Amino acid sequence: MLRYGDPQIAIGIVFAVLALLIAAAFIVIGVQAGSDVSFERVHRVGYWLRKRWLALLLVLGVLVFGISLFDLPYASGSGSGRTVVKVTGGQFFWSLVPAQVPAGTKVRFDVTSVDVNHGFGLYDPHGHLIGSVQAMPGYHNELDLTLAQAGVYRIRCLELCGLNHSTMESTFTVTRP
Amino acid sequence: MEASAATPTSAVMHPRAAVFTVEARSIERRIGLLFAVSGLALVLLMGLLGIVMRLTQATVIGLSPGWFYRILTLHGAGMLTGVLLVMMGALWYVLHQTVPLRAGRMLAAYALIMVGALAVLVATLIGGFGAGWTFLPPLPFYPAGQWSTWSESAFFVGLLLVDAGFFVYCLDVLEQTTNRYGGLVRTLGWQFLRGREQTAPPPQAIAATVVAIDGLLSSAVATAILAGLLGRTYDRSVGIDALVAKNLVYFFGHSMANLTIYLAAGAVYVLIPRYAGRPYETTKVFVAGWAGSLVFIATAYSHHLYMDFVQPTWADVISEAASYGALIPVAVITIYSMTMLVWGSRFRWTLASLLLYVGLAGWAIGGVGAVIDSLIPINFRFHNTDWVVAHFHTYLILCVVVWCFAFLAHLLERNADRTTSRAGRAWTVSLILVGGYGLTGTWFLAGVLGVPRRYAVQPPGTSGYSLAGSIFALLLALGFLLLCLQLIPLARGAWERRHYALVERTDSWTGGHYTARVSRDGAGEPAELEALPAAGLPYASPPQLALGAALCVVGLAAFFPQVVDASEASIRFHHLDHAGHFFFGVALGLLLGSLPAVSRRLGRRPTLGLATVIAAPTVMMLLMVPRFYEPLERHPFEHALFHLAMAAFGLATGLAATRLGRVTGLLVAFLAVGMCVMFAAAMT
Numbered sequence: 102m103l104r105y106g107d108p109q110i111a112i113g114i115v116f117a118v119l120a121l122l123i124a125a126a127f128i129v130i131g132v133q134a135g136s137d138v139s140f141e142r143v144h145r146v147g148y149w150l151r152k153r154w155l156a157l158l159l160v161l162g163v164l165v166f167g168i169s170l171f172d173l174p175y176a177s178g179s180g181s182g183r184t185v186v187k188v189t190g191g192q193f194f195w196s197l198v199p200a201q202v203p204a205g206t207k208v209r210f211d212v213t214s215v216d217v218n219h220g221f222g223l224y225d226p227h228g229h230l231i232g233s234v235q236a237m238p239g240y241h242n243e244l245d246l247t248l249a250q251a252g253v254y255r256i257r258c259l260e261l262c263g264l265n266h267s268t269m270e271s272t273f274t275v276t277r278p
Numbered sequence: 279m280e281a282s283a284a285t286p287t288s289a290v291m292h293p294r295a296a297v298f299t300v301e302a303r304s305i306e307r308r309i310g311l312l313f314a315v316s317g318l319a320l321v322l323l324m325g326l327l328g329i330v331m332r333l334t335q336a337t338v339i340g341l342s343p344g345w346f347y348r349i350l351t352l353h354g355a356g357m358l359t360g361v362l363l364v365m366m367g368a369l370w371y372v373l374h375q376t377v378p379l380r381a382g383r384m385l386a387a388y389a390l391i392m393v394g395a396l397a398v399l400v401a402t403l404i405g406g407f408g409a410g411w412t413f414l415p416p417l418p419f420y421p422a423g424q425w426s427t428w429s430e431s432a433f434f435v436g437l438l439l440v441d442a443g444f445f446v447y448c449l450d451v452l453e454q455t456t457n458r459y460g461g462l463v464r465t466l467g468w469q470f471l472r473g474r475e476q477t478a479p480p481p482q483a484i485a486a487t488v489v490a491i492d493g494l495l496s497s498a499v500a501t502a503i504l505a506g507l508l509g510r511t512y513d514r515s516v517g518i519d520a521l522v523a524k525n526l527v528y529f530f531g532h533s534m535a536n537l538t539i540y541l542a543a544g545a546v547y548v549l550i551p552r553y554a555g556r557p558y559e560t561t562k563v564f565v566a567g568w569a570g571s572l573v574f575i576a577t578a579y580s581h582h583l584y585m586d587f588v589q590p591t592w593a594d595v596i597s598e599a600a601s602y603g604a605l606i607p608v609a610v611i612t613i614y615s616m617t618m619l620v621w622g623s624r625f626r627w628t629l630a631s632l633l634l635y636v637g638l639a640g641w642a643i644g645g646v647g648a649v650i651d652s653l654i655p656i657n658f659r660f661h662n663t664d665w666v667v668a669h670f671h672t673y674l675i676l677c678v679v680v681w682c683f684a685f686l687a688h689l690l691e692r693n694a695d696r697t698t699s700r701a702g703r704a705w706t707v708s709l710i711l712v713g714g715y716g717l718t719g720t721w722f723l724a725g726v727l728g729v730p731r732r733y734a735v736q737p738p739g740t741s742g743y744s745l746a747g748s749i750f751a752l753l754l755a756l757g758f759l760l761l762c763l764q765l766i767p768l769a770r771g772a773w774e775r776r777h778y779a780l781v782e783r784t785d786s787w788t789g790g791h792y793t794a795r796v797s798r799d800g801a802g803e804p805a806e807l808e809a810l811p812a813a814g815l816p817y818a819s820p821p822q823l824a825l826g827a828a829l830c831v832v833g834l835a836a837f838f839p840q841v842v843d844a845s846e847a848s849i850r851f852h853h854l855d856h857a858g859h860f861f862f863g864v865a866l867g868l869l870l871g872s873l874p875a876v877s878r879r880l881g882r883r884p885t886l887g888l889a890t891v892i893a894a895p896t897v898m899m900l901l902m903v904p905r906f907y908e909p910l911e912r913h914p915f916e917h918a919l920f921h922l923a924m925a926a927f928g929l930a931t932g933l934a935a936t937r938l939g940r941v942t943g944l945l946v947a948f949l950a951v952g953m954c955v956m957f958a959a960a961m962t
Contacts (some may be wrong), residue, residue, distance in 0.1 A: 102739050103737055105728075106659060106727075106728060108656075109660070109725075109726040109728065112656060112726070113722065113723070113725075116646060116647055116722065117722075123642045123643050123646070124639065124643070126617075127617075127639040130621055131620075131635065134621065134625035136624070137622060137623075138621065138623075143618055144618075151614055154609070155610045158609060159606070162605075165653060166599060166653075169598065169654055169655050172655040174587075174655065174658040175587050175591055176587065192420060193422075216416070216420050217416055220585070220662050220730075222662075222728075224728065229728065230663065232658050233658065233662070234585050234587055235586045238416065239519065239520055239521075240520065240521055240586075240588045241588070242587040242588055244587065257730055258730070259585075259663070261350075261409070261410045261414070261417070261732045262417065263347075263417065263421070263422045264343050264347065264408075264422040264423075265422070266343075266347075266734070267732075267734050267736075268735065
């Protein structure tokens with residue numbers, strides 16, 4: 102069973118608010134379209150406002166871009182001190198070795214594929230999608246996670262891989278320490 | 279904006295628009311209608327397939343996964359081709375008024391694209407090909423019993439033809455805009471930006487030039503990967519580097535999908551002012567914004583590879599910056615400026631103008647969803663979920679498809695000199711908005727829930743979203759049906775007005791008066807623009823010729839025995855050496871073709887030049903599979919001949935490129951060599 106993930110809900114709400122603001126702006130402009138305002142005045146006010154609009158987007162961009170760089174999901178370092186879980190995808194199966202770890206273990210998923218591109222999507226025991234990484238033939242993608250919560254995690258394929266893509270599932274168990 | 283032949287006052291356009299609106303020529307109307315009607319027919323058909331897929335996910339229809347994926351593949355490729363056709367026609371329609379684009383080239387592009395679309399249709403519906411329109415290698419070669427080699431080949435050939443059609447279009451646009459406005463720098467408005475000139479080309483010309491350059495880049499990348507995959511269908515020993523192939527596929531796929539909306543923007547710059555009665559003119563901010571778009575369109579694609587952790591992190595970070603950067607020209611220039619034109623303009627609300635306006639909002643809202651997903655930490659939890667489906671359907675359905683209809687409505691309204699009823703417009707647009715945003719809303723919710731995209735069978739407990747989505751999709755379909763029903767009387771009116779005029783006559787026998795329908799002869803149209811000959815040669819001065827000669831010398835290195843021996847170390851190096859031979863040929867061709875004496879003997883021959891620059895590198899890459907060259911390499915003489923053949927293909931490409939003028943010729947030569955290098959990198 103899938104459930105809404107916490108960060109996803111926050112992101113969804115931010116998007117919904119922005120979408121509604123855009124819709125409101127278009128309604129207001131659409132209503133004002135029927136009025137008669139000189140183009141000179143529209144130019145004067147519009148360009149004044151446009152500079153602020155550009156500045157706002159630039160500031161927002163720098164902030165968001167900067168913050169995002171502190172939270173990149175890419176594995177770094179040698180992985181020492183981490184339990185390496187070898188993940189292999191193939192049409193249409195997942196193989197995880199080992200298939201279970203104790204809660205709180207720092208895990209490095211070493212993900213690859215034996216045939217086509219697959220997507221390793223990890224759902225926690227509550228059904229929240231907590232992250233994904235691609236499984237590519239000929240390459241190893243490394244994903245570092247600490248799985249604090251005990252239970253059965255579900256893996257779904259997140260890259261179109263052929264006929265049984267939607268049933269390519271497996272589980273990964275995190276036991277109580 | 280030029281107003282050499284102002285249109286008479288129109289009942290549908292703003293009265294002030296007569297000052298700056300140019301009367302359309304019959305060739306513009308015909309090309310516009312041909313592309314709009316063909317493209318929209320494809321869009322509507324693909325839309326129906328989309329509803330079938332959504333109903334399958336809702337378990338209302340019991341489509342098998344095999345059929346689901348072949349329909350998914352066709353839906354993606356067909357929809358993209360459909361909107362591409364309409365938008366190519368729309369931009370041509372507005373650009374041809376000031377730039378002498380060639381109708382013959384446009385019809386050749388049309389034929390290539392339509393034949394390509396047919397091949398894709400056959401490959402999917404009959405051949406069962408279902409690897410998705412992004413066909414991530416090596417999936418096409420792992421069919422799980424669903425398709426055979428011929429359908430792989432038909433699909434790749436189909437996309438190659440669509441790609442070739444777009445290449446022809448972009449090449450003609452770039453050649454004619456740069457000829458018309460005096461070189462690339464002037465055409466992009468950069469001389470104006472730097473204050474060295476007082477005027478700049480009109481907005482649609484700058485937009486078209488940017489689209490043409492990025493379109494040529496993406497076409498070249500597509501040709502490289504598709505030729506490689508086609509080679510793999512007849513030589514199974516060819517290996518594929520999954521990461522390089524993915525980069526090439528997404529560069530091409532992302533750019534092509536993105537360019538449909540940028541093509542549209544060029545047309546919208548001309549169409550919205552006609553209803554607002556305010557001209558849209560090139561400013562320095564506009565030029566700077568489109569310079570940014572030129573870079574951002576080509577660099578944002580790597581966000582499709584965020585979850586391929588072996589992709590260099592710098593590429594992902596650049597892509598994140600480019601994806602956000604792409605938002606700025608769109609939000610600050612296109613959308614904002616268009617709303618400035620609309621504000622307080624006593625805007626003429628017609629079917630076309632309403633759809634144009636609604637489309638602006640669709641681009642803004644879908645764009646926000648896209649930018650959110652382009653942030654790496656967020657993409658970590660949204661990658662390949664329904665969120666992705668949601669945001670691109672928002673700007674494709676509620677902006678691009680809506681603008682496709684807006685363009686057709688504009689053509690018909692303008693020719694019929696009337697629009698539809700206010701109530702009809704209100705119902706139509708309300709249904710499209712409720713159905714469209716309802717449909718994409720269910721995908722956004724499913725994305726927040728983590729539902730994976732492209733699932734024939736939805737995860738347990740989530741089919742309710744698909745059912746709700748299906749209901750909204752049916753409302754959307756109803757809206758588009760209503761829209762089509764309103765276009766029919768407009769088309770009839772346009773046909774009548776275009777072909778016949780009502781005139782008062784006197785009967786010579788009885789002396790009575792009567793009204794007669796007389797055929798129009800097309801009189802009063804602006805004169806046809808003469809196509810401009812290719813301007814300049816790639817190397818125009820002695821220093822440039824010396825540079826060309828130096829490049830030939832560099833290219834000769836590919837024939838050195840030491841280099842040839844070293845290239846045997848791996849297939850990749852071997853193919854790179856072949857690319858080196860090709861490079862030598864191209865360099866030599868450019869040099870020889872630029873010599874005035876040779877150029878005179880070659881004659882203009884722009885069409886032969888165009889055909890050769892497309893065919894020669896493609897055939898060269900198709901021959902670059904071990905099945906062909908390995909038997910030859912056992913004999914030194916035949917081996918040397920094969921390498922010379924590679925150079926000969928290059929020579930033909932280089933000579934042909936000189937027939938396309940300085941800017942276009944140099945770019946095409948660079949792309950041809952680039953294609954061979956990309957091929958070498960992807961095929962192992």
